[in-house]
Amino acid sequence: MIAEPEPGTTAEPEPEPDPEPGTVRPGGRTARVRTAVLRVAGDVLAEQGFAQLDLADVARRAGVGKTTVYRRWGSVTGLVADLLGDMAEQSLPRTETGSVLGDLRANAALVCRTLADPRQGALFRAVIAAAACDARTAEALRRFYEVRVAEWAPCVEQGVARGELPVGTDAGEVVRAVSAPLYYALLTSGxxxxAAAGERAAAAAVAAARGGVFVG
Structure with missing residues (x-):
């Protein structure tokens, strides 16, 4: 934790210059600040929702000077965008089982585990709700899923190459067809x-793909 200065001392040290992308050394102060702030932001989203996310409060809870937080993220939506980007980077890689059905079952199981997690499930509900009325959050959420779809799309492409699915199958649409009913179930039922829902989602997506629904 980065402590605030003692009373009577300078209110906050001079801010460090923003590093060039890709130059932040793991374990450096900038990386520690980002890790602490994103962890707190995720906690607040999961516990209290988007409406309660406040940059000054996040800075206080993370033990970081609020000037640093405002300078780096600028707004709540900027902070949420960075949080989603970090989550996409930290998400587990795809599983390859040797069959498209096995791979997509693994994908569905990962989605189900994520949504069932007390923190992650609540966080996603908060972000999805915010995205419905905030364009920048919606764009950040779209980018998050673009990264995840791109990670799993090769499983479908390999299925096409093995002859399990028709040539011309849109891999991204198949992956989306697996997770879409799982998110819908969460949002409409709470x-x-x-696991059974995950199995059904994967089986339905593969059956549709084999029938040529996603060719075009």
């Missing part, structure tokens, strides 16, 4: 989908 209950995270279980």
């Amino acid at each position: 209950v995270a989908p279980d």
Whole structure:
């Protein structure tokens, strides 16, 4: 934790210059600040929702000077965008089982585990709700899913190459077809989908793909 200065001392040290992309050394002060702030932002989103996310409060809870937080992220939506970007980077890589159905079952199981997690499920609900009325949050959420779809799309492409799916199958659409009913179940019922729901989603997506629904 980065402590605030003692009373009577300078209110806050001179801010460090923003580093060039890709130059931040792991373990450096900038990386520690980002890690602390994003962790707190995620906690607040999961516990209290988007409406309660405040940069000054996040800075206080993270033990970081609020000037640093405002300078780096600029706004709540900027902070949420960075949080989603970090989550996409930290997400587990795809599983390759040797069959498109096995791979997409693994994808569905990962989505179900994520949505069932007390922190992650609540965080996603908060961000999805915010995205419905905030354009920048919606764009950040879109980018998050673009990264995740791109990670799993090769499983479908390999299925096409093995002859399991028709040539011309849109890999991204198949991956989306797996997760879409799982998120819908969460948002409409408030209950995270279980393993059986994941199995059904994967099986339905593969059956549709084999039938040529996603060719075009």
